Amino acid sequence: MPAVYEAVGAGLGGASGTTAPVPVPAGVVAGKGVFVCLYLEANKTITPPAGDTWTLIGGAPVAGGSSIWSYVYWKRASGVDSGNYTFTWTGSTWRRGGAVRVGDMLATGDPVAAFDQAGDGASASTTPAVSVTTDEADQLLLLFPCCFNDAGWTSYTAGYTERLDNGEMAIATAVRATPGSTGSVTATSAGTGARTGTLVAVSEATSGGPVSLAGTSAATAGAAASLAAARPLAGSVGGAAAAVGSLARARPLGGAAAGTAAVVGAAAVARPLAGSVGGVSAASGALTVLGGGQLQGASGAASALSGALVVDRPLAGTVAGASALSAALFTDPPGSDDLAGESHGVSALSGALVVARALDGAVAAVSGHDAAPNIVGFPPPIADPLPPRSAGWRPRPTRVRTSAAAL
Secondary structure, eight states: OOOEEEEEOOOEEEEEEEEEEEEOOTTOOTTOEEEEEEEESSOOOOBOOSSSOOEEGGGSOEEETTTEEEEEEEEEOSSOOOSEEEEEEEEEEEEEEEEEEEESBOSSSOOEEEEEEEEEEEEEEEOOOBOOEEOSTTEEEEEEEEESOOSOEEEESTTOEEEEEETTEEEEEEEESSSEEOOOBOEEEEEEEEEEEEEEEEOBSSOOSOOOEEEEEEOOBOOSSEEEEOSOEEEEEEOOBOOSSEEEEOSOEEEEEEOOBOOSSEEEEOSOEEEEEEOOBOOSSEEEEOSSSOEEEEEEOOBSOSSEEEEOSOEEEEEEOOBSOSSEEEEOOSTTOOEEEEEEOOBSOOSEEEEOSOEEEEEEOOBSOOSOOEEOOSSOOOOOOSOOOOTTOOOOOOOOOOOGGGO
């Protein structure tokens, strides 16, 4: 869901001093975003209010020559705010300010997706142009113009709505429907003087759900949770290393998963794989191919697997070089579907190698196996012809009747 403008506080009036008690917008509660713009007529080292962490966008004020400086801060509220946000500094100077409340902002990390700042010390009415490139649909934009003149503001770039006109400074917002460049953004003061402009793109709270990935996710390392492509992947997932959670493809993969190493959880292909799973090493969970169609290709060189390597549908190809498997290698297609190919080079298997249907091919070079290999399929095993034996059951002697003629 995109970040949204919700409210603006009353502007802090112009006066000289060593503090800026900026009025809090209504409705600030835990999780809300707050952005504050300060206008000062001297370059000061500012101390933000105590409590929540305030971040100065750009790390420094933007200067309009040697006449004005604007500071834009943001914070994520941890609770209910009221009263004023009081910023302090040493040495009296003229100041103004204003604050805006943002909803549905990114919940953790830096919510500033992009920003641009510019200043000009010459005397004019239009702020220097600023521009950002948005990366989300319907992305919120915040504009903070300042001018060394308290005459107020007359206009903004098309699409921007004024939220606060506070003499030397103002706040305006816009929403950009599609990702891309905003182009030049300005504001025009009713007076003239040195000017600054700051434009901020705010990141949304969530990504809005899975979308199609057309291309390649390469060299993804150190994923502590899950690496997932939840829609068709046209390309490949290459070099995904040290995934502590799960590497998953929940729809057809048109390509290959290559060089997946040290998967601590599970590497799963939940639908037909058109390609190959190659070089899967040191998986401590399970490598699984599950779905409604055949595996067209090969699962090769799966080594040091401490969970289970499972092919749950007919395998048209080869399971090759699976070594040091401490659990089980299963080929378990439903019905009487055959395994058309070979399972070979399986070594040091400490669990079970099971082919639960007819095997059209060979199981070759199974070494170091300390459990029981099973090939269960066609023809079916012969059933026990005797009835179930209850406790205390003993075989009864057989009586043979003969005739006198036979004696």
